[in-house]
Amino acid sequence: MNLFDLTGKVAIITGSSRGIGRAIAEAMAEQGAKVVISSRKRESCEEAATAINEKHGPGTAIVVPANISSKDDLQNLVDETKAQLGRIDIVVCNAASNPYYGPMSGITDDQFRKILENNVIANHWLIQMAVPEMLERKDGSIIIVSSIGGLTGSAIIGAYNISKAADFQLARNLAAEFGPSGVRVNCIAPGLVRTDFAKALWDDPDTLKAVTRFTPMKRIGEPHEIAGAAVFLAAPASTFMTGQTIIVDGGSTTGTGL
Numbered sequence: 001m002n003l004f005d006l007t008g009k010v011a012i013i014t015g016s017s018r019g020i021g022r023a024i025a026e027a028m029a030e031q032g033a034k035v036v037i038s039s040r041k042r043e044s045c046e047e048a049a050t051a052i053n054e055k056h057g058p059g060t061a062i063v064v065p066a067n068i069s070s071k072d073d074l075q076n077l078v079d080e081t082k083a084q085l086g087r088i089d090i091v092v093c094n095a096a097s098n099p100y101y102g103p104m105s106g107i108t109d110d111q112f113r114k115i116l117e118n119n120v121i122a123n124h125w126l127i128q129m130a131v132p133e134m135l136e137r138k139d140g141s142i143i144i145v146s147s148i149g150g151l152t153g154s155a156i157i158g159a160y161n162i163s164k165a166a167d168f169q170l171a172r173n174l175a176a177e178f179g180p181s182g183v184r185v186n187c188i189a190p191g192l193v194r195t196d197f198a199k200a201l202w203d204d205p206d207t208l209k210a211v212t213r214f215t216p217m218k219r220i221g222e223p224h225e226i227a228g229a230a231v232f233l234a235a236p237a238s239t240f241m242t243g244q245t246i247i248v249d250g251g252s253t254t255g256t257g258l
Contacts, residue, residue, distance in 0.1 A: 001236060003235060005235065005236065006032045006234060007032030008032070009089040009090055009234070010034050010081065010088055010089050010090070011036065011091070011092060012036045012038065012081055012088060012091050013028070013038065013094055014077075014092065015068075015095030015096070016036075016039060016094065017037060017039040017041065017045045017048045018039075018044065018195070018196060019196060019223050020094060020223045020227075021092070021095065021145075022048050023224045023227040024227045024230040025052065025061065027230065027231050029056045029061060031235065033090065033234070034062070034085055035061045035062075036061070036062055036063075036081050036085070037049045037052075037061050037062070037064075038064050038066045038077055039065065039095065040065060040066070040067045041065065042063065042065045045064075045065055046063055049061035049063045062084050068118055068126070069117060071125055074125050074129060078126070082133075087133065088130045089134070089140055090141050090234045091140075091141075091143070092230060093122075093123040093126060093143070093145065096118060096163075097115055097118035098159075098160040098197070099115070102156055103156070104159065111159070115162075116159075116162075116163055119160070119166075119167065120163050120167060120170060123144055123170060127185075131178065134181075135178065138182040140182075141184050141186075141233055141234045142178075142183065142184065142185040143230055143233045144170065144186070144187045145188050146167040146245065147160070148190065148252065149161035149164045149165075150162075150163075150164030150166075167187060168187055168245055171243060171244075171245070175242040178242075184233075185242055185243065186233045186241060186242060186245065187244070187246070188229045188233070188246050189246065189247045189248070189249070190226050190248050191211075191220070191247075191249025191252045192221065193222065193223060193225070193226060194222055194223070214252065215252040216250065217250035221249070233246070
């Protein structure tokens with residue numbers, strides 16, 4: 001058995017037109033999966049899907065745009081995936097929002113609500129829409145892309161960190177619910193990765209220096225360095241793993257210090 005073979009599997013990956021989501025889609029396609037590219041903008045999704053199809057053959061990637069803040073969009077994402085590809089085996093909840101940087105005292109209710117709704121509640125919606133057939137089939141993998149922010153405090157992205165800590169617990173709760181039916185739910189917690197989403201952190205020299213100072217590898221991550229963990233969690237290699245979080249952060253949470 002090839003421990004990482006995803007041949008015949010269908011994977012929905014949100015926020016997959018760029019960054020970590022796109023890297024995960026490309027890696028899963030490399031292992032034989034059919035992937036659903038989804039983000040808000042169809043044009044960006046089409047570009048990502050075209051690149052995957054040119055490399056792995058027509059039909060490897062399809063496009064179903066969705067705004068994760070819309071329950072109707074997410075339902076359409078699930079329905080269209082099943083209509084075009086016949087099934088759903090893997091769900092990667094990767095898309096997220098962070099509209100505010102600064103102390104918690106300055107965040108508006110709407111900003112806080114948006115972070116919680118998009119980073120936690122939307123994941124709950126999508127999972128509940130996609131999981132029934134997995135439970136019936138007694139097989140499936142759900143992956144939530146969280147963050148090491150959920151493990152630490154922050155003076156500038158506190159609300160985001162709260163949402164990512166909630167994702168850890170969402171995975172644990174759903175692992176307990178779905179485990180008897182063979183459906184697994186796990187998280188990936190990346191450290192700082194060079195994506196457009198995190199640009200406000202790594203693009204500032206002082207912030208970048210502070211982040212990498214106590215990171216054993218002395219650098220931030222690249223999107224493709226997160227994708228392997230997602231393939232592992234989707235593949236036969238991890239069939240006895242659920243309710244867990246894989247930290248991929250260059251060692252920044254090891255507490256290395258001086």
